[in-house]
Amino acid sequence: MPEKPNESVRVRIAPSPTGDLHVGTARAALFNELFASHHGDNGSFIIRVEDTDFERSKPEFEENILEGLRWLGLNWQEGPDVGGLYGPYRQSERVAEHQKVVQELLDKKLAYFCEGNHGENKCDCRQKNLTSGAVRLIVESKEVTFEDLVRGTVKVHTDSFGGDFVVARAVDNPLYHLAVVYDDEAMQITHVIRGEDHIHNTIKHILIQEALGYTRPIYAHLPLLLDDNRKKLSKRNKETSLLAYRDMGYLPQTMMNYLALLGWNNGDDREYYTHDELAQAFTIERVQKAGAIFSIVKLASMNKHYLSELSDEELFAWAKAYYDKNGIEIQEPERLLQALKTELGRFASYDIGGTPLHEAMAWHASDWATDYSDVSLTFRQKPDTQTPEIKKSTQAIISELSSIISTIPEGEWTAKHLEEFLINWIDSNQKGRGEYLWPLRVALTGREHSPTPFAVAEAIGKSDVLRRLQDARDSLK
RNA sequence: GGCUCCAUCGUCUAACGGCUAGGACAUAGCCUUCUCAAGGCUAAGAUAGGGGUUCGAUUCCCCUUGGAGCUACCA
Numbered sequence: 011m012p013e014k015p016n017e018s019v020r021v022r023i024a025p026s027p028t029g030d031l032h033v034g035t036a037r038a039a040l041f042n043e044l045f046a047s048h049h050g051d052n053g054s055f056i057i058r059v060e061d062t063d064f065e066r067s068k069p070e071f072e073e074n075i076l077e078g079l080r081w082l083g084l085n086w087q088e089g090p091d092v093g094g095l096y097g098p099y100r101q102s103e104r105v106a107e108h109q110k111v112v113q114e115l116l117d118k119k120l121a122y123f124c125e126g127n128h129g130e131n132k133c134d135c136r137q138k139n140l141t142s143g144a145v146r147l148i149v150e151s152k153e154v155t156f157e158d159l160v161r162g163t164v165k166v167h168t169d170s171f172g173g174d175f176v177v178a179r180a181v182d183n184p185l186y187h188l189a190v191v192y193d194d195e196a197m198q199i200t201h202v203i204r205g206e207d208h209i210h211n212t213i214k215h216i217l218i219q220e221a222l223g224y225t226r227p228i229y230a231h232l233p234l235l236l237d238d239n240r241k242k243l244s245k246r247n248k249e250t251s252l253l254a255y256r257d258m259g260y261l262p263q264t265m266m267n268y269l270a271l272l273g274w275n276n277g278d279d280r281e282y283y284t285h286d287e288l289a290q291a292f293t294i295e296r297v298q299k300a301g302a303i304f305s306i307v308k309l310a311s312m313n314k315h316y317l318s319e320l321s322d323e324e325l326f327a328w329a330k331a332y333y334d335k336n337g338i339e340i341q342e343p344e345r346l347l348q349a350l351k352t353e354l355g356r357f358a359s360y361d362i363g364g365t366p367l368h369e370a371m372a373w374h375a376s377d378w379a380t381d382y383s384d385v386s387l388t389f390r391q392k393p394d395t396q397t398p399e400i401k402k403s404t405q406a407i408i409s410e411l412s413s414i415i416s417t418i419p420e421g422e423w424t425a426k427h428l429e430e431f432l433i434n435w436i437d438s439n440q441k442g443r444g445e446y447l448w449p450l451r452v453a454l455t456g457r458e459h460s461p462t463p464f465a466v467a468e469a470i471g472k473s474d475v476l477r478r479l480q481d482a483r484d485s486l487k
Numbered sequence: 488g489g490c491u492c493c494a495u496c497g498u499c500u501a502a503c504g505g506c507u508a509g510g511a512c513a514u515a516g517c518c519u520u521c522u523c524a525a526g527g528c529u530a531a532g533a534u535a536g537g538g539g540u541u542c543g544a545u546u547c548c549c550c551u552u553g554g555a556g557c558u559a560c561c562a
Binding site: 024025026028060061062063065066067124143144145146161164165166167169170171172175176177178179180183185186187189190205206207208209210211213231233234236238240241242268271272273275277278279280281298299300301302303305307308309310311312314318353354355356357363389442443444445446447448449450451452457458459460461462463 | 489490491492493494498499500501502503509510511512513520521522523524525526554555556557558559560561562
């Protein structure tokens with residue numbers, strides 16, 4: 011019996027538009043969204059763009075972030091693109107309010123102006139009574155404790171980070187810590203679910219909240235996504251842009267499912283979930299504490315699974331996105347779709363063992379041709395071991411195939427029937443299956459590794475099959 | 488260095504003191520087979536180490552070791 015949610019929860023993701031949407035940010039967004047969705051109508055997921063770093067923030071990054079979150083399949087109730095009652099949802103548009111807060115801290119003598127860079131050293135600006143400069147919050151020497159939903163009690167002494175810290179470059183130029191605290195209060199955020207790398211920031215945030223008399227949200231720090239060296243996932247070692255994975259051929263349902271399972275599980279062996287199933291099952295109590303390596307291998311296997319579940323329309327759209335992106339025109343959409351279906355289960359992305367999708371699919375074209383020089387048309391032979399005698403016998407086999415295949419009526423031209431017919435013919439004539447099926451398959455695809463000739467034959471049609479057999483035969487002369 | 492967090496197969500993880508530590512991915516083998524996949528079966532593979540508490544620790548506590556994160560007038 012699932013518990014009935016009764017209290018409203020408001021959570022947010024606060025990406026900073028200083029780069030493409032990072033998979034780690036996407037996962038944090040997903041966990042927030044699942045948490046909100048789990049609470050149904052009582053849950054709100056909010057996007058707030060933290061663009062107070064004017065130097066590095068760029069509109070195109072904001073667009074990339076929103077596009078990525080949309081692509082992933084997340085739903086948000088409030089954000090810069092959809093608005094909401096607690097807007098604006100871009101921090102740069104909220105500086106006037108932040109400025110008031112900075113002034114308030116100053117007026118209440120909870121903060122003071124400070125000049126110069128003080129680094130590690132304790133600064134003495136507090137005694138100087140300056141009237142401009144950076145604004146530093148007064149922090150008393152004490153232990154700060156908070157309850158983390160994932161980690162339990164976290165305790166940090168304010169001395170460990172030097173006490174007083176800067177909350178604004180100037181009265182009208184607030185820093186991240188202050189902006190976050192004010193905005194979370196103003197937007198009535200109930201739960202702050204973010205990466206573990208924010209744990210120390212949380213202490214500072216609590217200090218600001220206490221100074222201002224704000225409500226402390228409930229914190230949950232997620233384990234980090236790691237690279238193969240167990241370091242925080244970064245662009246140095248691995249592709250970190252979510253949409254780059256889309257462009258490699260990973261499906262949004264794959265990414266969502268995989269990301270959800272990185273640091274969360276339902277306590278059983280289940281691995282495949284839809285968004286709604288995840289939302290139904292998701293609880294922060296089941297979030298892992300240890301960091302998790304982002305593994306492309308597992309991602310690929312999951313993508314294979316989801317690819318095989320696609321409808322014809324979805325599969326075609328998946329391929330079309332690749333062709334469009336690479337500026338390749340699809341001449342014969344129906345034939346391409348049929349070809350894709352034969353290859354399904356053999357690829358996990360747009361890259362098939364080093365071969366790009368359009369090359370692997372080249373055989374679908376009705377005018378496809380190859381010189382067969384890199385492959386052997388003869389079973390159990392390499393291209394360079396084909397003596398004239400071997401070539402001759404392969405020619406004979408191909409001729410035989412052509413004549414029996416030409417007897418199959420168009421109405422019975424299906425992979426299933428072709429298989430029954432050809433296997434039966436081969437077996438009843440005491441021939442070797444490989445002897446015949448290998449040359450047939452290579453003649454149709456030009457590849458030593460490919461789908462079965464029956465499926466390929468159905469996809470390209472009878473006349474094309476006969477033409478390719480002829481071409482293959484001619485190549486052996 | 489200081490502060491904080493973390494620790495089950497190679498990887499993601501299950502087992503909220505009690506069956507032989509389970510599953511998935513990856514790996515290997517076998518079956519199937521025209522190839523590569525897929526599929527089926529099987530194998531190998533983990534509780535970091537040491538102390539406690541307990542009738543009994545993967546599980547609770549401590550120490551050690553190891554790893555990670557943070558350590559900005561970035562976010």
